Amino acid sequence: MKVLLEDQRATELFAADLAELLKEGDVLALSGDLGTGKSTLSRALLRHLAADPHLEVPSPTFTLVQTYDLTRMPVAHFDLYRIEEPEELEELGLDEYLETGVALIEWPEMGDPSYWPEALDLKLIEGTEPDTREITLTANSESWQNRLDRLAARRALLKDAGWIDAEREHVQGDASMRTYFRLHKEGETVVFMDSPPTGPEPLLPSGKTYGETVHRAKDVTAFFAIGNALAEQGFRVPKRLAADPENGLALLEDFGDxxxxxxxxxxxxxxxxxxxxxxxxxxxxxxxxxxxxxxxxxxxxxxxxxxxxxxxxxxxxxxxxxxxxxxxxxxxxxxxxxxxxxxxxxxxxxxxxxxxxxxxxxxxxxxxxxxxxxxxxxxxxxxxxxxxxxxxxxxxxxxxxxxxxxxxxxxxxxxxxxxxxxxxxxxxxxxxxxxxxxxxxxxxxxxxxxxxxxxxxxxxxxxxxxxxxxxxxxxxxxxxxxxxxxxxxxxxxxxxxxxxxxx
Structure with a gap:
């Protein structure tokens, strides 16, 4: 997956989109020459996860690792530029961080990729126009490939709906697989909903899954269809502003908190x-x-x-x-x-x-x-x-x-x-x-x-x-x-x- 980032703000917004996909145990291996925007992307990603636009994010160049005990998930920010042997990673405690959180690694080429075989590789280069950057994302696992596909679909909907340049704000989800974030632009807000189709489930003795047996919605059609019926009877449900039904994505009216x-x-x-x-x-x-x-x-x-x-x-x-x-x-x-x-x-x-x-x-x-x-x-x-x-x-x-x-x-x-x-x-x-x-x-x-x-x-x-x-x-x-x-x-x-x- 390649994305053209038109300026620093575009890099920061892309980092927020990427942060919304992170899960415990993830490794982001971020490479690129000096001045290509690795620090900009790292800082923006950490600030979005912390829900703090002013979070101090010092470079770990000299400390080698900087840790952040964030509410959503702990993050360890590594800079491997100064390590002499890949084995030093063990001393830095990479495995321990991955048990409960995420590792963001700059200069991964100085380490040993066998320590993070399923990492998402990110490479930044300068674009052809001033201030532009191009980022290439390479998945090394099925999980990351699926998430990159959803990232592409999310950003396509945001672009088509005119909200690609909006500020992102994480919204606490529920116990389901659905995720939400709020978009802010020119005094307006909308809610972005990602409701992926249900994945495989184990079978019950009846031969059906739990979700099938208790009639859980398989995809976003149920949400839209039931919402339409409720609205027709005069009940207040969020208006649909834009949607990609095939991928279970929608921009919805923001009801607030x-x-x-x-x-x-x-x-x-x-x-x-x-x-x-x-x-x-x-x-x-x-x-x-x-x-x-x-x-x-x-x-x-x-x-x-x-x-x-x-x-x-x-x-x-x-x-x-x-x-x-x-x-x-x-x-x-x-x-x-x-x-x-x-x-x-x-x-x-x-x-x-x-x-x-x-x-x-x-x-x-x-x-x-x-x-x-x-x-x-x-x-x-x-x-x-x-x-x-x-x-x-x-x-x-x-x-x-x-x-x-x-x-x-x-x-x-x-x-x-x-x-x-x-x-x-x-x-x-x-x-x-x-x-x-x-x-x-x-x-x-x-x-x-x-x-x-x-x-x-x-x-x-x-x-x-x-x-x-x-x-x-x-x-x-x-x-x-x-x-x-x-x-x-x-x-x-x-x-x-x-x-x-x-x-």
Whole structure:
């Protein structure tokens, strides 16, 4: 891959684009003659990762290595110009840095490439015009080749949309493979979304993958199609400003950073609007065949197979973590049968559009708008059709914030009052029971998913939320009483943990 960099600013923006692709264990081998811009690119890359345009980035020419303990990932900046033997790399601790972070190596030709066989090679040369530079990127691994292909697609969309010269700002993503960054230009901002197609997954005993079984979106068509349907019904979703659907890329309206929580606490008035919004959504008629960019997306049913597959994450990941041993075959059978008893009545209710992750990170607060337009919806690509109680459970038992029980009851009653107005017959007792059952199912899934994110994917931050989720599990059983599923959760119910935010 070759890129012409027209000036120093173009080099700095390219460095920001490259920084958005970095992962732990990466090596960037940066070569080029003196004055070709290696320091400019290195400095810009580090400043973008640090989210600090004024970060001091001294040259490691004399120290040989300069380290940066950044929030997103640690970076070690090497300059090998002065080393005499490649073996000195071992003394500099290259292997140690690559266990948790990224190595940026200038003058790699002075070292030994066998130390970084899968590095991304970058070579800078002067361009034919003054101040221009040409950078050639060579991938030495399939991972880097795939990322360079996405880098080319990203930059092509930015150029076509007129945003290639905008400042880049990293935006914290979610637990999925999607990534985001914000673009700033002439007082305007947009959000760049990269939603790659799902990669290969291991098969479950059913012969399907987890994603197929629980109806996770395979590509960006679902996001666009469901967004179109929501917008047609008057719900506030980000406008699509430009897109490359084939590559899962889009420039979207920027809803800002405010959500329905503030300083980590639930804001009552905002949650009331969220309940009003989801009640209106559940009162609408929805088609199950949706369209975007000439493609069709079929909304799938939230059935027992979906719910038990999700709930099984508790059995597969959380229970072994908590008990120190896996569940037995008999316990697994009892677990499934107990969930059947609880879920079958719930699944008899009339299905509606189910957003699936209707909680604070996905409900943006737009203070300049009025009425229900103060709420902006995002992250709805995995929507299904199923029981309305699921979305209410997602909100009332918000995984990302401590929800006071009086606020939970207030919101639940508010929804019931609205549902009674929208439906000729509304069984409040059955609905409340369904909320408790689906809240338990959802939090069982979350417990397992968060342990998996830590143990399998190296994302420990989600473990901090486990006390809150365990507290929600206790609340659910307090409402459901003596049900057959209860013994499987004794490891939580017998705990003396009392505070939601204990760690």
């Amino acid at each position: 405010q959500i329905i929580t503030e300083n980590g606490e639930a804001v009552k008035e905002r949650y009331e609007l969220a309940i009003d919004d989801i009640a209106r959504l559940h009162s609408c008629d929805w088609k199950t065949e949706l369209h975007a960019d000439g493609k069709t997306h079929q909304l799938k049913p939230c059935d027992f197979e979906v719910l038990i597959t999700e709930a099984d994450l508790y059995l597969q990941w959380y229970l072994p973590y908590a008990n120190g041993k896996p569940a037995t075959e008999q316990e697994s059978k009892d677990y499934v049968e107990a969930w059947k008893d609880l879920l079958e009545p719930v699944l008899q209710s009339k299905p509606t559009l189910l957003l699936r992750d209707y909680h604070s990170p996905n409900i943006m607060w737009l203070p300049e708008e009025t009425g229900l337009n103060k709420l902006g919806l995002i992250d709805y690509q995995d929507a299904m059709v199923g029981p309305a109680a699921y979305d209410v459970a997602s909100l009332v038992y918000d995984a990302r914030v401590d929800m006071p029980e009086d606020l939970q009851e207030h919101l639940l009653q508010r929804y019931c009052d609205l549902a009674r107005k929208n439906k000729p017959i509304f069984d409040e007792m059955a609905f409340r029971n369904a909320v408790a059952v689906l809240a338990l199912q959802r939090n069982a899934k979350i417990l397992g998913a968060f342990v998996r994110l830590d143990k399998q994917l190296g994302k420990p931050k989600y473990m901090e939320m486990l006390p809150r989720i365990r507290n929600y599990v206790r609340q659910c059983f307090a409402q459901l009483g003596e049900v057959n599923l209860k013994p499987m959760f004794n490891v939580i119910l017998s705990s003396k943990e009392t505070r939601q935010s204990d760690s």
